[in-house]
Amino acid sequence: MSSTQSNHTHTFQPSEFSPIRWTNHTLELLDQRILPLASEWLTFTDAVSVAAAIREMIVRGAPAIGITAAYGVVLSALQHRSSLEQGDHQAILADIQTLADSRPTAINLFWALDKMKAALAKNSIETLAQQAIQIHQQDIMFCHQIGEHGASLLPVQSRVYTHCNAGALATGGHGTALGVIRTAFKQNKIEHVYAGETRPWLQGARLTSWELTQENIPTTLVTEGAAGHTMKTNEVDWVIVGADRITADGSAANKIGTYNLAILAKYHGCKVMVAAPSSTFDLSIQSGADIPIEQRPPEEVTRYKEHQIAPSEVVATNPSFDVTPAELIDAIVTERGVILAPNKEKLKAHFEA
Structure with a gap:
């Protein structure tokens, strides 16, 4: 599923190894189901497929799940850009619920989604992208x-x-x-x-x-x-x-x-x-x-x-x-x-x- 690009591009690829890459409003995840025999990056452009990636353990680990879900919200906002700009969050909130339902135990998932919900108030894809990148950067620093x-x-x-x-x-x-x-x-x-x-x-x-x-x-x-x-x-x-x-x-x-x-x-x-x-x-x-x-x-x-x-x-x-x-x-x-x-x-x- 393709998404419309915004006028500004936020890219975050950590200087050290990370299983998550965010480039040109596209999420890339290292498929952890096939490591160490093969190294394959999968591309995601919508929240529903991101939720499936979490559920199917393409990405796993509580902090990584939270980061991935945050980027999933940005993808949802890109998909529903016109509604977001009018202050209509219904479709994005439905995607957030789909992301929340992907794994029930890891609290980092819900913590990250709560932060993204708060950022929704700005009705801005840029604000959401900045919030997701901050969650990612902060996790590396905390580690x-x-x-x-x-x-x-x-x-x-x-x-x-x-x-x-x-x-x-x-x-x-x-x-x-x-x-x-x-x-x-x-x-x-x-x-x-x-x-x-x-x-x-x-x-x-x-x-x-x-x-x-x-x-x-x-x-x-x-x-x-x-x-x-x-x-x-x-x-x-x-x-x-x-x-x-x-x-x-x-x-x-x-x-x-x-x-x-x-x-x-x-x-x-x-x-x-x-x-x-x-x-x-x-x-x-x-x-x-x-x-x-x-x-x-x-x-x-x-x-x-x-x-x-x-x-x-x-x-x-x-x-x-x-x-x-x-x-x-x-x-x-x-x-x-x-x-x-x-x-x-x-x-x-x-x-x-």
Whole structure:
């Protein structure tokens, strides 16, 4: 679907690697479903296809989903330019709802869409484009700040375990959990990284191990069931993960399997760090029990790509996220700083400071 160009062109292509490019009012996304075997950029010019890209995990990772949705709103405004200029937002708001419905757990999606809704009041495509670019630029800056704060907690010769992908591919660039690891590696603090494979989409195997090996960070890929054995035999210092939503009491929703890791870490004396920008916090939710957990199609478990790997008649459950309670988390790191032994009072103080 083509869109009419405005008189002014806003382009943002980050100087460092990012899975999202905005050029000439066109959104380009790196297709993360086919990495690392192939690198293909897909082009989007309307909000409905952007929502499908989020739902189908062409783009994934909470911050990256929020950035992508923001650009999706700009594409909607381009498509409905005449209505926008007359102050009629009905069609754009319908597209915003379609974008909001694409993934239910990642709060960054709704945070970004709320910012874009506020920008709609100007009835200007340029204002919307500037807002989306600002969300993108700000996320990269925050990731670098998260990296610095998180790296300050790591001792030299750290051995760390990470889960899913919370790197440049999941953000505007640099990453949250991998941002901490990248920064610490540059500070000569990282001895080794263990990357959990992360079933059923294998983001750790396909994406995290790819990002780390690209930068020559010593990495070992670990199968899901070997996490406890790895902690027991390799003296892991920290488990470092991202988050899709953090509640007022410090509970964190992240990729399914994170809760398991936190329990294993507690038993083996490993510390747990959750790295996430402020946009990941949902202080309106008091506990992790109230976080909506996305249930994805069971075929993602019973099949791998086109191959059936389980009996066709078997029932499969496929929650995309789980919730780690605050008492299993040693530190939450944001662009603002570090919250040690997080709880409701400490989170409140962190955001009031």
